[in-house]
Amino acid sequence: xxxxxxxxxxxxxxxxxxxxxxxxxxxEVRIAVGVLAGVSVDSLLFCxxxxxxxxxxxxxxxxxxxxxxxxxxxxxxxxxELPDLSGFRCSVCGTPSADLRAGRELFVExxxxxxxxxPTGEVART
Amino acid sequence: MSTRILELRQGIxxxxxxxxxSLRERFRAASVLxxxxxxxxxxxxxxxxxxxxxxxxxxxxxxxxxxxxxxTDNDAKRLAASGAPVRQINTHGRCHxxxxxxxxxxxxxxxxxxxxxxxxxxxxxxxxxxxxxGEAVRAVLLSVTEGEDKPRKYPGIFNSADVAxxxxxxxxxxxEFDEAVARASIEAVRPGLPVILTSAKTGLGMDEWLAFLAxxxxxxxxxxxxxxxxx
Numbered sequence: 001x002x003x004x005x006x007x008x009x010x011x012x013x014x015x016x017x018x019x020x021x022x023x024x025x026x027x028e029v030r031i032a033v034g035v036l037a038g039v040s041v042d043s044l045l046f047c048x049x050x051x052x053x054x055x056x057x058x059x060x061x062x063x064x065x066x067x068x069x070x071x072x073x074x075x076x077x078x079x080x081e082l083p084d085l086s087g088f089r090c091s092v093c094g095t096p097s098a099d100l101r102a103g104r105e106l107f108v109e110x111x112x113x114x115x116x117x118x119p120t121g122e123v124a125r126t
Numbered sequence: 127m128s129t130r131i132l133e134l135r136q137g138i139x140x141x142x143x144x145x146x147x148s149l150r151e152r153f154r155a156a157s158v159l160x161x162x163x164x165x166x167x168x169x170x171x172x173x174x175x176x177x178x179x180x181x182x183x184x185x186x187x188x189x190x191x192x193x194x195x196x197x198t199d200n201d202a203k204r205l206a207a208s209g210a211p212v213r214q215i216n217t218h219g220r221c222h223x224x225x226x227x228x229x230x231x232x233x234x235x236x237x238x239x240x241x242x243x244x245x246x247x248x249x250x251x252x253x254x255x256x257x258x259x260g261e262a263v264r265a266v267l268l269s270v271t272e273g274e275d276k277p278r279k280y281p282g283i284f285n286s287a288d289v290a291x292x293x294x295x296x297x298x299x300x301x302e303f304d305e306a307v308a309r310a311s312i313e314a315v316r317p318g319l320p321v322i323l324t325s326a327k328t329g330l331g332m333d334e335w336l337a338f339l340a341x342x343x344x345x346x347x348x349x350x351x352x353x354x355x356x357x
Contacts, residue, residue, distance in 0.1 A: 002220075002252070002256065006256070009138050009139055012141075013141075027129065036281065037256060038252055038255045085281040087314045088285070088316065089317070096318070098317045104286075106137065106139060107136055107138055108135070109133070109134065110134055111131070111134060112131055114129050115130065116127055
């Protein structure tokens, strides 16, 4: 159960970024989690509500985009998405591949915030 | 007042990853090969490491170890009997080691005279896979008293490993451990992963393991970049 540690790191990072951007409120935190990242999304969501208490992120939504596994297949000369974690082999030609191209992601993609500051280069929403 | 999207694209564990990078740089500068040993509780990491330290010390190879456990310094005491310098990390309930604790336990430790630094992680096949400790080699251990299909059950950690060590081989017969099934399940989740059969009791596999270590140390970390490590 390391999701509490991960939630702490996430909240620390997102709160700092929100603060620097002059946010007065955070509506949503969007993260990407690879299927091989070793993170239980349910546990993370549970921890998130606890860890965000008394922070700028309190009552914000955590939305998680799951990133599927992909490996590089040399014979096919392309990246191949794998349907599950049961076998690291090309789903087209069957060649085993340890050349992981996606699936370990664990990062914050974006925040949806309210701020008084004028947006600089970001997408404004009405 | 406006509502807007703030793009970030920042790693959630980037603090740990940055620390791990600086540890890796420190290990490289000192020419020490750092290894992270991971497995379930009870696989025999400490017994295996005890034997490894003893063999290396007997050959005059300078080696040291950090050992992580939730509580007690029992393992550090056990390992220190080999004559190698050993430090205990107590995580007090936490299920994995982080780069920060490794760094904290390495302060004032001169690494430059060492050939190898072993870091024995907390027994756990899930959480340690997310935390880079700056190691050049991640060794995953699987004992014959566990199921042959464990790699398929824990693909994340087996996929992130650089070598698999099957431990307690002296018990393979009584446990009716099927080597071919175990190898196939490792191959399924990490094609091409080197596998070494070992026994800390009989010494089986130690020559092969020490040769593997020497080869990795000689080649340096770049020659063996872990696939997908940068994701």
